[in-house]
Amino acid sequence: MEYMTTLSSGSGFWHPLLWLTAFVVVVVLAVIIRSFGARKYKMDTEQTKPFLSGNDESDPNEIHVRAGNLYWGYLETLKGYYEKMISLHTGNPADYLLWLFGVLALVVLIGLLA
Amino acid sequence: MSFTQHTPALVVGIPLLFAFALPLLGKIHEKIRNGLAIIGMLLTSATGLYLAYQVFATGAMAYVFGAAAPDLTIPPDSGGIPIRIIFSIDAFSAFMIVIISIVGLMSTLYSLATEKLRSGQADFFALLLLLVAGVIGMVSTGDLFNLFVFLEISSLAGAALVAYRIDKGLAVEAGLKYALISTVAGLFFLLGVAILYGQYGTLNMAVIAQNIRLSRLDIIALVLIIVPMAMKCGAVPMHMWTPDAYSRAPAAITAFLVVSSQAGMYVLFRMFFTMFNLNLNTVTFGWVVIILGVLSMFIGVTMAIPQKDVKRLMAYHAVSQSGYMLLGVGVGLATLGNKELLDACGRTAMIGGIFHIMNHALYKGLLFLTAGAVIYTTGKRYLNDLGGLGHTMKYTMIFFIIGALAIAGIPPFNGFASKFMLYESVFLFNPFIAIIAIVVSILTLASFMKVFHSMFMGPKLPQFSEAKEVPASMLTAMGVLALLVVAGGIFPDIIVRNIVEPAVNALLEQSQYIGLVMGAK
Known part of the structure; x- marks a missing residue:
């Protein structure tokens, strides 16, 4: 059947339906294992609230991890790269055109020399 | 003479007709305006999809404007030269028309809700239809000057739409x-x-392709x-306009601007493969x-990671994803002169690259629409101002997850399928580049x-306690794109x-394109 065929890359293949079948089997197994767990969880009770050493839960705005807090280490490590890259993105349309002219000149040169 | 013979003309004619009718008839009543916008786009999409079906089923079509018969490419008294404007629609054009038809319709449907309470809607939809007509024209025409005209139509309509909602001057600047x-x-x-016209005395792409000599002027x-x-498709280092324009345009327009940029990529590939092919130092x-x-x-993905504006971040990812398409087709071009290498990896890389054009249009369109939905509900676009929306915008969140996993190349979504073909084929060509492509996908996942x-995560924030899911037409547009991402x-x-394979074959077989115009009666 047509829909049962695989996507070939020449050196390998990808069969999404097989992958999905395997995925569903793993999910079903996970659900079965989970069903052996203790059934003490009660929705909307004290159980579901975070325990903060007895302190009240803070304002949601204070505890939410913002985008600016994520990947700090990554950005700090690549600080030099980002300083250079961000400084190249000036927002000035004249610079945008300069890049166009530069690439045009370079590719013309490459084309003529090739 | 049957209606179906004229689909190449109608696919551009219908959006143009509705674009010019909208500002006039749209003044009568808002329902007429909205009706015209959606009917115009529905008819355009239906005609586009039917045209694509015709091409995939029966082969490429040449349509001559103003001739006695639409397929009379070379009139008997023209001395063997095609003298009229000709649309040459092969499988690669049809492939692009399928993408334009789907994303154009979803963008219009989505805009009906987002623009509902705003002024100037008739002109907005007129410009959107003009943009669609321009982009369809770009991928259909076989005439270089006509291509320039459609390029200008799409650029001007696109610029007007980017600036349409002034946004304290920021959108106007963009x-x-x-x-x-x-x-x-x-x-x-x-x-x-003009240089090519001066050299060959014609603007028809098939005629120029047949006679190309590859002089220095030709290369220039x-x-x-x-x-x-390459600049229009957002290739680095000429990409800097992309985050400016994509981030400030209304979300539905941004979704379609992605397709408009891909039309630039279409022209790029068309020039290399159809016009110059092996005459060039491939x-x-x-x-x-x-x-x-x-x-x-x-550079696209690394610049995306530190962004705080959600649409600007996604715009940098659009740049990054364009890189995959350029990479795939670039490998195809580099191996074009070596049949063994072309068969071993070049053709598959091209299939992956061209397939990625479609996948990217769908999942990036979806992602921009989800970002628009969040901005529509909260009025906020900066990630630091957002949070906890998964509690109230469940459908939007699910659609976002589908788009995000697809762009990161996670199975079983469409982005994985095209990236899989790219990784494996590019690895055979140059393993180092394939590794870069995989690393970029990992960074994409991290960014999303x-x-x-x-x-969407985190506690429900009090300032968004009133936030609710977006209207049905917006959800429908996102839902259809999400469904296509999963199906793909x-x-x-x-x-x-x-x-995809017919589109790639159409690019690789230059003689078929030339024969479509020169070999017809």
């Missing part, structure tokens, strides 16, 4: 930048066309055409495209994890075999 860049790029393009003309098109130019692709992939967490991932082979 629109002006887009207009300036497009105009200068268009002028270079026109200069390249080629570069004057392809570099502006290894050198193939590597030029590969380098542009690798730079776009890497940040967006997902920032927008689960049944990629059907799409590749029936749509």
Whole structure:
């Protein structure tokens, strides 16, 4: 059947339906294992609230991890790269055109020399 | 004479007709205005999809404007030269028309809700239809000057739409930048066309392709055409207009601007494969495209990660994803002169790259629409201002997850299918580049994890306690795109075999394109 065929890359293949079948089997197994767990969880009770050493839960705005807090280490490590890259993105349309002219000149040169 | 013979003309004629009718008839009543907008786009999409079906089922079509018969490409008294404007629609054009039809319709449907309470809707939808007509024209025409005209239509309509919702002047600035860049790029393009016209005395692409000699002037003309098109598709280092324009345009327009940029990529590939093909030093130019692709992939994704504006972040990802398409087709171009290598990896890389055009249009369109939905509900676009929306915008969150996993190349979504073909084929060509492509996908996943967490995760924030899910037409547009992203991932082979491979074959077989015009009666 047509829909049962695989996507070939020449050196390998990808069969999404097989992958999905395997995925569903793993999910079903996970659900079965989970069903052996203790059934003490009660929705909307004290159980579901975070325990903060007895302190009240803070304002949601204070505890939410913002985008600016994520990947700090990554950005700090690549600080030099980002300083250079961000400084190249000036927002000035004249610079945008300069890049166009530069690439045009370079590719013309490459084309003529090739 | 049957109606179906004229679908190539109708697919551009219908959006143009509705675009000009809307500002007039739209003044009568808002229902008439909205009806015209959606009916115009529905008819355009239906005609486009039917035209694509015709091409995939029966082969490429040539349509001659103003001739006694639509397929009379060379009139008996013309001395063997096609003298009229001809649309040459082969499988690659049809492939692009399928993408335009789907994303155009979803963008219009989505806009009905987002623009509901705003002024100037008749002109907004008129410009959107003009943009659609321009982009369809770009991928349909077989005439270089006509291509320039459609390029200008799409650029001007696109710039006007970017600036349409003034947004304290920021959108106007972005629109002006887009207009300036497009105009200068268009002028270079026109200069390249003029040089070719001076050399060969014709503007018909098939005739020029048949007679190309590859003089120094030809190479200069080629570069004057392809570099502006590389800029239009957002290739690094000419990508800087992309985050400006994409982030400030209304979300539905941004979704369609992605397709508009891909039309620039279509022209780029058309020039290389259809116009010049093996006359060119394909290894050198193939590597030029590969380098542009690798730079776009890497710089696009690394610049996306620190962004705080959700749409600006997604715009940098659009740059990054364009890199994959350039990489795939660049490998195809670099191996074009070596049949063994082309069969071993070049053709598959091209299939992956072209397939990625469609996948990217769908999942990036979806992602921009989800970002628009969040902005529509909260009025906030900066990730640091958002959070906890998963509690109230469950459908939008699910659609975002589908789009985010697809762009990161996670199975079983469509982005994985095309990236899988790219990774494996590019690895055979140059393992180092394939590794870069995989690393870029990992960084893409990391970036979208940040967006997902920032927008949807965390506790329900009090300032968004009143936030609710977006209207049905917006959900429908996102839902259809999400469905296509999933379907493309689960049944990629059907799409590749029936749509993508014919498109790649159309690019590789230059003689068929020439024969379509020169070999007809």
